[in-house]
Amino acid sequence: MQALTNKAQAVNRKPMTFLERLYLINIIKGMMITFSHMFKKQPTIRYPEEKREFSPVFRGLHVLNRDEEGRERCTACGLCAVACPAEAITMEAAERVEGEEALYREEKYAAKYEINMLRCIFCGLCEDACPKDAIYLSETFAPANYTRKGFVYAKSDLLIPNPKTEATAFAEAKGVEA
Amino acid sequence: MSEQTLFKVTVDGITIEVPAGTTILQAARQIGGQVAPPAMCYYSKLKGSGGKCRTCLVEVSKGSEKDPRPMPKLVASCRTTVMDGMEVKNITSDKVVDARAGVVEFLLLNHPLDCPICDQAGECHLQDLSFDHGKSKTRFEFQKRTFKKHDLGENIQLHMTRCILCYRCVFTADQLTNKRVHGILDRGDHAEIATHIEKSLDNEFIGNVIDVCPVGALTDKTFRFKNRVWFLKPMDAHRDCPTCSGRVTLWNRGDEVYRVTARKDEWGEIEDTPDGKPGWICNTCRFDKKNASDWVIEGPRAISRASVISQGHYAGNVGTTIPNETFKAVNGGREPHLLMDIHDESEVNQPNIHLGQNHGASHGDTFNNKTENA
Numbered sequence: 231m232q233a234l235t236n237k238a239q240a241v242n243r244k245p246m247t248f249l250e251r252l253y254l255i256n257i258i259k260g261m262m263i264t265f266s267h268m269f270k271k272q273p274t275i276r277y278p279e280e281k282r283e284f285s286p287v288f289r290g291l292h293v294l295n296r297d298e299e300g301r302e303r304c305t306a307c308g309l310c311a312v313a314c315p316a317e318a319i320t321m322e323a324a325e326r327v328e329g330e331e332a333l334y335r336e337e338k339y340a341a342k343y344e345i346n347m348l349r350c351i352f353c354g355l356c357e358d359a360c361p362k363d364a365i366y367l368s369e370t371f372a373p374a375n376y377t378r379k380g381f382v383y384a385k386s387d388l389l390i391p392n393p394k395t396e397a398t399a400f401a402e403a404k405g406v407e408a
Numbered sequence: 409m410s411e412q413t414l415f416k417v418t419v420d421g422i423t424i425e426v427p428a429g430t431t432i433l434q435a436a437r438q439i440g441g442q443v444a445p446p447a448m449c450y451y452s453k454l455k456g457s458g459g460k461c462r463t464c465l466v467e468v469s470k471g472s473e474k475d476p477r478p479m480p481k482l483v484a485s486c487r488t489t490v491m492d493g494m495e496v497k498n499i500t501s502d503k504v505v506d507a508r509a510g511v512v513e514f515l516l517l518n519h520p521l522d523c524p525i526c527d528q529a530g531e532c533h534l535q536d537l538s539f540d541h542g543k544s545k546t547r548f549e550f551q552k553r554t555f556k557k558h559d560l561g562e563n564i565q566l567h568m569t570r571c572i573l574c575y576r577c578v579f580t581a582d583q584l585t586n587k588r589v590h591g592i593l594d595r596g597d598h599a600e601i602a603t604h605i606e607k608s609l610d611n612e613f614i615g616n617v618i619d620v621c622p623v624g625a626l627t628d629k630t631f632r633f634k635n636r637v638w639f640l641k642p643m644d645a646h647r648d649c650p651t652c653s654g655r656v657t658l659w660n661r662g663d664e665v666y667r668v669t670a671r672k673d674e675w676g677e678i679e680d681t682p683d684g685k686p687g688w689i690c691n692t693c694r695f696d697k698k699n700a701s702d703w704v705i706e707g708p709r710a711i712s713r714a715s716v717i718s719q720g721h722y723a724g725n726v727g728t729t730i731p732n733e734t735f736k737a738v739n740g741g742r743e744p745h746l747l748m749d750i751h752d753e754s755e756v757n758q759p760n761i762h763l764g765q766n767h768g769a770s771h772g773d774t775f776n777n778k779t780e781n782a
Contacts, residue, residue, distance in 0.1 A: 307524030308636035325769035
């Protein structure tokens with residue numbers, strides 16, 4: 231049979247010599263490779279003490295935004311829910327009544343807003359669809375949980391702290407500017 | 409007339425024969441599809457409507473067989489009748505496309521663009537029109553007009569800022585009810601739909617103004633902010649109604665009726681009943697019959713694939729019948745050890761809250777009967 235390449239080699243069937251049968255040299259060779267890695271730079275990041283920096287376009291845990299005056303931006307228009315390919319977002323709308331003007335930006339607001347993190351695939355289409363700048367995917371990921379129930383995130387889990395009434399929490403959540 | 413004279417008219421290169429006296433718009437609608445000009449104010453079921461919004465402008469490139477001169481300006485196709493041998497250009501004319509983009513810009517001058525909170529979003533003719541024919545930018549740099557809020561009674565919500573003054577609701581009240589109590593007050597920029605003075609609209613057929621309104625100016629208060637139309641299931645249904653045809657579309661969520669509207673055809677107009685009359689529905693059917701048991705369900709309504717309402721809807725009866733739970737059958741009668749009922753955790757769409765039964769919009773306390781589980 232004609233060889234396709236000239237790299238083919240005949241199998242060497244000679245019996246091993248005494249030194250080869252000892253395997254000692256090969257073991258030492260292998261140990262040397264292992265040992266040499268002790269002096270190389272470690273790729274491991276010791277999570278959770280150390281955290282890897284995310285890129286600014288990282289799509290992580292959702293947050294529901296407020297405006298400068300601390301009013302919720304979401305008006306429950308349903309565009310995030312209709313854009314969501316995993317059907318993770320559900321909401322229920324309510325009408326703003328008198329006296330709630332400081333809480334909600336528009337006449338209609340999301341009384342209930344839920345993201346099922348078991349379903350979410352972090353594609354960011356909700357962020358793209360939002361006409362009110364209300365939903366953003368932040369540079370962090372959803373924390374682990376012991377039960378599946380803990381992954382249905384309600385509005386209280388998603389809303390950012392109010393910059394007016396909870397200024398310290400807001401500054402903390404915002405983090406240091408890069 | 410012993411015999412109806414038929415006129416030959418060509419719209420965008422497609423020739424059709426229509427009876428004399430037909431308007432260009434009606435002839436184009438008989439051809440159908442893209443050839444039919446959009447219409448915001450014209451409503452074939454309302455006498456006298458049309459001629460106001462100018463969205464249906466077309467170019468007549470040949471007046472008729474006898475007088476082949478073209479018409480000097482674009483004409484409103486809803487008010488211009490066809491002549492024999494007339495040639496009309498709609499989407500094939502650059503002039504028309506340009507003029508329509510201008511008309512859309514004018515219609516949107518004072519429109520608040522509050523589609524995210526508007527209940528009409530998803531079935532709004534102005535949304536469709538601006539999407540299909542409009543430009544993405546406005547050149548308007550001034551304050552949009554605002555109005556003092558008028559209360560039109562407990563069933564109909566008026567958002568005057570969204571109104572495009574098409575007069576359809578005025579014609580509806582004139583032609584369906586014996587006494588019209590609302591109309592257009594003032595002139596020019598101040599023109600507004602209102603009652604004089606602060607009356608509520610309570611005629612039995614006045615609810616039809618909601619269906620004829622091409623924008624979200626007149627919406628259903630019993631459906632206010634309940635849900636977006638594209639998350640609801642439109643179902644054809646009927647009931648034996650003594651005052652109206654009783655043929656409606658139910659907008660359901662699960663088995664709950666959130667909204668009742670008349671059936672609309674592909675032009676967004678009320679469908680005719682089998683005996684040829686327009687299928688207007690009465691207020692009792694529209695606002696008070698919100699139980700599934702009030703209606704005989706005929707089946708899911710066919711929705712155009714181009715509409716956002718068709719998202720999540722499938723052919724046939726998919727989604728309208730509840731599938732059987734097969735877990736026990738395939739596991740020898742055993743219940744699942746771990747089963748997460750979404751209602752234990754989720755606060756949305758709770759089984760004990762029946763939004764369809766509430767008359768008006770939900771408020772913060774509507775959802776708070778469930779105890780907070782921390």
